[in-house]
Amino acid sequence: MSDFDSTLASLGIGRTGSAAQQAAASSNLGKTDMDQNDFLQLMTAQLKNQDPFAPVDNTQMVAQMAQFSQLAGVTEMNSTLKAIADRLNGTTPGDAMQWIGRTVLTPGETAYPRTDGSLGGTLDLGADATDVNVSISDASGRLLKTVSLGPQSKGSIDFEWDGSTDSGDPAGSGPFTIHAAARNADGGAVKVTPLVWAPVTSVTLGSDGSPVLTLPGLGQVPVSAVRQIG
Known part of the structure; x- marks a missing residue:
């Protein structure tokens, strides 16, 4: 196979010929994008296989080189932008160190109250629900309070508990266990995930x-699980 045929085959461009040539060309079928290497190979093959009696015009060559330069510039710019995006979206150890002493909102079922005894959290509701309830239990599993949130739409739902039991007594300093349940209009269960502050x-x-991150009651939690910083 000639260099020109090899170049065409690498780009997924078929030419009539032997079965081997057809197989090489079909190996890259479906390739729709050209990178710098493809562009350079195609231009080199064009020069090597040009008609000596009708060589490539200088104007055309300059135009092709300009396209190659533009392609290289766009590729480099895309790489730079991706590196910037990765840096902005990533959390470095130095960034995370500044979170020590602060509270974060993350999926979990163990929660501690605020200094005034109240407790707040969030529910991640997987679909619309006609009935949503949050149950708070003590460390031994004894039910302390059930907070009814009524009908709710899919998404994040904040809830609050004043820290008192059903009998009106203070529930104490915790830790408490949070359970959530939700049902739709047909009575089916709706997926709901409790998020707690820690x-x-x-x-x-x-x-x-x-x-x-090390969080009391939740253990080791990756920073990717953090939904919000308090």
Whole structure:
């Protein structure tokens, strides 16, 4: 197979010929994008296989080189933008260290009250529901309070508890266990995930080098699980 045929085959461009040539060309069928290497190979093949009696016009060559330069510039710019986006979306160990002493909202069922005894959290509701309830139990599993939130739409729902039991007595300092249940109009269960606030006591590095937070009652939590910082 000639260099020109090889170049065409690498780009998924078929030419009539032997079965081997057809197989090589079909191996890249479906390829729709050209990178810098493809562009350079195609231009080189064009020069090597040009008609010596009708060589490529200089104007055309300059235009092709300009396209190659533009392609290289766009590729480099895309790489730079991706690096910037990764940096903005990522959390470095130094960033996470500043979270120590602050509270974060993360999926979990163990929660501690505020200094005034009240407690707040969020529910992540997977679909619209006609009835949503939050149950709070003590460390021994004894039910302390059920908070009815009524009908709710899909998405994040905040809830509050004043820290008193059904009998009106203070529930204490916790920790408390949060359970949530939701049903739709047909009586079917709707997926619901409780999110609780917890203080960050320390930050360590995971096996992959990403920061991991230590939260009372929840243990080791990756920063990717944090929904909000208090």
